[in-house]
Amino acid sequence: MQRFRQGSCAVGLLLIATAVFGQTSAVNGRVANAKGGVVAGAEVLLLNLPSAPMPNMPNMRAAQPVKTARSGANGAFTLDQVPAGQYVLQVDAEGFERSSQEITVPSAQALSITLTQLDLPGAEAAASQAATDPQALLARIAELEKRVNELESTTVLSEPETRVKREETYIDTNSNIYDQPTPGAKKVVTYQRERVFRRQTINEKIEQAFADEKAKSVAVGVSAAVAAQGTVQTMGDQQEFNGHKYALASADITFAARVAQNTFFFADLVGLTGPPPDNEISGITLLNSFASRLVLQNQLNVREAWLRTELFRNRFSVIAGRVDLTNYFDRSTVANDEFTQFLSDALVNSPALGLPVNGMGLVGVYDPKNSWLFKAGFQQSSLQVDSLSDAAFTLYEVDHLMRPFSLPEGNYRVWYRHAGTHQAREVERPAAHGNSAGTSIDQKLTDQLTLFGRYGYGRVDIGRLHFYSGGFQVQKRFVVNPGDQWSLGYAQTVVPGFGRENLAEGYYNFRLSDKLRFSLHLTHVVEERPGQKTLGYFVPGVRFQASF
Amino acid sequence: MLNTKSIGILGVVIACGTLAAVVLRAAAAIKITDPTSVVMIVNRDSNDISFMDIKTHKMVGSVFLGNNVNPHMVMMSPDGRYVVTGGTRANKAYIIDTATLQLVKVIPVDIAPEHLAFSPDGRWYYQGNPEGDSISVIDMVSLSKVKTIPGFREPLNVTFTPDGSKAYVGNYGAHWVGVVDVRRHELMKKIQIAEVPGFAKLDPERYLGDIKGINIAQFSPDGKYLYAADGDLGIVGVIDPREDKIVKTIRVGPNPWRIYMGHDGKYAITPNNGDQTISIIDIRSNKVAATLEAGPDMTGVNFAGGKAFVISSTSGFVYVYNMETLKPAGRLKIGVNIQLETATTDTRDEKIYLADSTEHAVVIIDAKTEAIEKVRNVGLFPWGTHIMDSKDNYCH
Numbered sequence: 042m043q044r045f046r047q048g049s050c051a052v053g054l055l056l057i058a059t060a061v062f063g064q065t066s067a068v069n070g071r072v073a074n075a076k077g078g079v080v081a082g083a084e085v086l087l088l089n090l091p092s093a094p095m096p097n098m099p100n101m102r103a104a105q106p107v108k109t110a111r112s113g114a115n116g117a118f119t120l121d122q123v124p125a126g127q128y129v130l131q132v133d134a135e136g137f138e139r140s141s142q143e144i145t146v147p148s149a150q151a152l153s154i155t156l157t158q159l160d161l162p163g164a165e166a167a168a169s170q171a172a173t174d175p176q177a178l179l180a181r182i183a184e185l186e187k188r189v190n191e192l193e194s195t196t197v198l199s200e201p202e203t204r205v206k207r208e209e210t211y212i213d214t215n216s217n218i219y220d221q222p223t224p225g226a227k228k229v230v231t232y233q234r235e236r237v238f239r240r241q242t243i244n245e246k247i248e249q250a251f252a253d254e255k256a257k258s259v260a261v262g263v264s265a266a267v268a269a270q271g272t273v274q275t276m277g278d279q280q281e282f283n284g285h286k287y288a289l290a291s292a293d294i295t296f297a298a299r300v301a302q303n304t305f306f307f308a309d310l311v312g313l314t315g316p317p318p319d320n321e322i323s324g325i326t327l328l329n330s331f332a333s334r335l336v337l338q339n340q341l342n343v344r345e346a347w348l349r350t351e352l353f354r355n356r357f358s359v360i361a362g363r364v365d366l367t368n369y370f371d372r373s374t375v376a377n378d379e380f381t382q383f384l385s386d387a388l389v390n391s392p393a394l395g396l397p398v399n400g401m402g403l404v405g406v407y408d409p410k411n412s413w414l415f416k417a418g419f420q421q422s423s424l425q426v427d428s429l430s431d432a433a434f435t436l437y438e439v440d441h442l443m444r445p446f447s448l449p450e451g452n453y454r455v456w457y458r459h460a461g462t463h464q465a466r467e468v469e470r471p472a473a474h475g476n477s478a479g480t481s482i483d484q485k486l487t488d489q490l491t492l493f494g495r496y497g498y499g500r501v502d503i504g505r506l507h508f509y510s511g512g513f514q515v516q517k518r519f520v521v522n523p524g525d526q527w528s529l530g531y532a533q534t535v536v537p538g539f540g541r542e543n544l545a546e547g548y549y550n551f552r553l554s555d556k557l558r559f560s561l562h563l564t565h566v567v568e569e570r571p572g573q574k575t576l577g578y579f580v581p582g583v584r585f586q587a588s589f
Numbered sequence: 590m591l592n593t594k595s596i597g598i599l600g601v602v603i604a605c606g607t608l609a610a611v612v613l614r615a616a617a618a619i620k621i622t623d624p625t626s627v628v629m630i631v632n633r634d635s636n637d638i639s640f641m642d643i644k645t646h647k648m649v650g651s652v653f654l655g656n657n658v659n660p661h662m663v664m665m666s667p668d669g670r671y672v673v674t675g676g677t678r679a680n681k682a683y684i685i686d687t688a689t690l691q692l693v694k695v696i697p698v699d700i701a702p703e704h705l706a707f708s709p710d711g712r713w714y715y716q717g718n719p720e721g722d723s724i725s726v727i728d729m730v731s732l733s734k735v736k737t738i739p740g741f742r743e744p745l746n747v748t749f750t751p752d753g754s755k756a757y758v759g760n761y762g763a764h765w766v767g768v769v770d771v772r773r774h775e776l777m778k779k780i781q782i783a784e785v786p787g788f789a790k791l792d793p794e795r796y797l798g799d800i801k802g803i804n805i806a807q808f809s810p811d812g813k814y815l816y817a818a819d820g821d822l823g824i825v826g827v828i829d830p831r832e833d834k835i836v837k838t839i840r841v842g843p844n845p846w847r848i849y850m851g852h853d854g855k856y857a858i859t860p861n862n863g864d865q866t867i868s869i870i871d872i873r874s875n876k877v878a879a880t881l882e883a884g885p886d887m888t889g890v891n892f893a894g895g896k897a898f899v900i901s902s903t904s905g906f907v908y909v910y911n912m913e914t915l916k917p918a919g920r921l922k923i924g925v926n927i928q929l930e931t932a933t934t935d936t937r938d939e940k941i942y943l944a945d946s947t948e949h950a951v952v953i954i955d956a957k958t959e960a961i962e963k964v965r966n967v968g969l970f971p972w973g974t975h976i977m978d979s980k981d982n983y984c985h
Contacts, residue, residue, distance in 0.1 A: 141694075
């Protein structure tokens with residue numbers, strides 16, 4: 042780029058327009074600096090005024106001058122035979138800012154314009170120009186003092202930052218390095234330091250320091266939930282627990298950290314306390330899904346602790362460690378989370394998946410970031426085993442995002458569970474004992490209304506289990522607060538020879554803030570057993586959930 | 590009445606004038622003859638604007654603006670004569686002659702100038718000053734600041750009506766869009782996008798700590814409505830510019846950064862950084878047509894080849910969506926441990942020019958084949974790109 046000559050001066054223009062040639066006029070003027078000295082060789086252009094947007098015409102955009110001239114040795118210039126009208130008069134001289142003004146031709150009025158010096162901090166020519174002119178030097182010192190004051194108030198004189206960059210280079214047999222592919226040289230990946238010169242405000246530096254520190258540290262999260270429920274018997278012989286009240290509190294502490302470029306660590310410690318209704322109501326499925334992972338009361342348990350790494354251009358993820366496999370499979374978007382959605386386990390998980398305790402496992406997820414998703418995993422299914430060979434099951438799933446009949450997006454899944462080796466029964470509910478399979482969908486009908494459904498079939502330790510559920514969730518509309526949601530769901534679980542369970546639940550979830558939710562639940566469950574009277578209960582409940 | 594001799598003299602004079610003009614322009618070392626032939630790149634740390642030839646991908650030149658200027662956004666005037674930028678740390682606006690690539694004017698504005706816009710006739714250059722809560726009005730004829738419009742709250746982007754009579758200003762530090770009367774250069778109206786929900790008092794950290802308001806009010810391609818996304822409220826407000834009132838609100842995902850208009854007039858997209866999704870809005874029905882998974886820290890959306898390309902700044906990925914099926918179409922890995930900024934699309938909707946700041950490069954994405962080419966050493970820390978007449982000229 043051409044360096045601009047520096048100097049403090051002004052350009053004075055005296056424009057005299059006189060009619061000399063029919064409908065055209067001459068525009069005369071003079072270019073001078075601040076001390077009255079002439080500026081010779083200034084470029085003078087007369088341009089048309091900007092007009093309405095031009096069509097897209099490459100090579101035709103730049104405005105062509107109507108007239109041009111250069112100032113002479115005495116600073117004078119003349120633009121002859123200018124048709125009457127309005128124009129832009131533009132004067133350029135090296136080292137000065139452009140003079141640009143709208144003029145009307147013809148005009149008897151003389152114009153005088155003063156321009157400011159083109160100040161370009163950092164241009165080397167500035168110092169040399171100032172050094173030869175004491176007045177210019179003083180002016181420049183004053184300008185620099187002013188600028189230092191500005192800098193001190195708004196910026197920090199930061200040292201160069203250091204970044205480590207991944208570089209691909211080419212190395213030949215002599216260990217010579219080339220930046221470009223070279224015959225006889227092989228491509229290698231190396232890392233090297235790079236200096237980056239940034240100007241940042243103090244605030245930016247502090248924010249960045251905090252962000253860097255946060256990225257390197259272990260992120261701790263806390264989540265707490267309390268679900269209080271009661272029973273009101275509606276069918277069958279009076280049970281002694283009719284009218285009993287229950288509450289189950291859960292507290293999670295999570296730790297997350299990035300241990301390598303694409304590798305993350307996560308751990309979830311959970312403590313549960315309190316009696317759930319399932320201690321007294323003997324249903325096929327749980328009425329409080331919090332209890333589904335309950336192992337020991339009043340003790341801190343490791344729910345999950347795993348490492349996750351991403352491979353093959355981040356398309357393939359592997360999670361290994363203590364896992365809850367059902368967190369990765371059959372994940373409905375509206376019926377999968379007992380902390381923010383339904384409380385009843387039949388509307389959170391598919392009973393056909395079984396109720397395995399969390400254990401050692403491995404999950405692989407191939408996500409090409411299109412409409413397909415492929416998953417496979419295995420997990421220890423019992424804690425009372427000597428080896429994984431004694432109790433482990435595997436799960437496979439294919440997910441597909443579809444837009445059937447021009448509806449909004451819907452997620453469709455098919456999964457298969459291979460029971461593998463025998464597993465011990467950990468909870469007093471049907472535990473998967475053989476192979477099972479299932480499907481689930483959640484399909485938006487509108488942006489506010491989502492339908493969901495599940496079907497599962499498989500062998501459990503008490504027989505063959507058939508399960509289906511369905512319902513809908515509403516959000517964004519018919520709600521009190523913008524982030525609220527409400528939902529209704531129904532589930533039927535049948536184990537021939539053992540019994541049938543019909544369950545319906547509705548909830549309204551108030552999103553009080555980003556960190557606090559409160560929800561009202563009402564569940565009705567009907568339990569049928571061969572040779573026994575059918576029992577039915579209303580189970581009203583409330584749930585608070587806070588997360589940080 | 591001119592006689593034959595006069596006409597002859599006039600002809601000679603015009604011919605000489607034209608010749609002189611050609612000679613003078615040549616003397617000024619013209620570097621760009623076609624303003625649509627270059628990609629402008631704004632480099633924050635080398636404090637310059639560099640120019641890359643669209644066809645050859647070679648650098649044509651660069652214009653140094655001064656130390657510690659930190660230019661933020663670059664734009665070309667509608668007639669192609671000038672390239673302008675705001676120097677965030679210098680509190681000045683810079684005007685560059687496109688043909689000669691010479692800095693011809695430096696104009697003091699308000700504090701931290703960032704985003705800017707031209708009136709459709711090219712007469713007015715509105716420079717937003719987020720930390721000054723003002724808009725500086727620069728006359729592109731006299732190349733001087735004629736007014737500072739106060740009263741905004743962190744004004745980020747300015748959008749002129751097609752007839753140039755009004756300008757709409759997104760206030761990131763508030764939940765309203767300012768309407769400016771361009772004849773008088775005055776803020777004449779404030780349009781609230783939506784009310785802050787009543788339960789906001791339960792979450793003072795979010796609602797009283799730091800406001801994520803409105804980045805931009807963007808016109809639909811037919812020019813009938815403006816769309817403005819509010820980050821805190823997770824809402825897109827639809828404004829009827831005839832009456833300057835909200836005619837509809839559309840709930841999208843949490844913390845939408847801003848709205849980006851598709852080129853075919855069917856859809857718009859909000860990248861929702863609150864849950865790493867995008868909301869695709871059907872602008873014919875003003876409803877959310879799809880909510881799809883995306884990536885973290887999204888800074889821009891470009892449309893080309895029937896696809897949408899969503900930039901995930903910190904992940905090094907560009908997420909791709911098929912705008913016919915409204916389904917994800919994969920993602921492009923640009924690099925590891927890098928930071929992506931914003932991009933512009935060429936006027937043919939074929940290629941995307943993405944600023945890759947930490948690699949000091951511009952990444953050229955072929956929308957059809959999704960092939961990637963990196964042009965390195967374009968300047969230090971490229972923050973954004975711009976192509977004249979592109980439909981995707983935006984900044985952070």
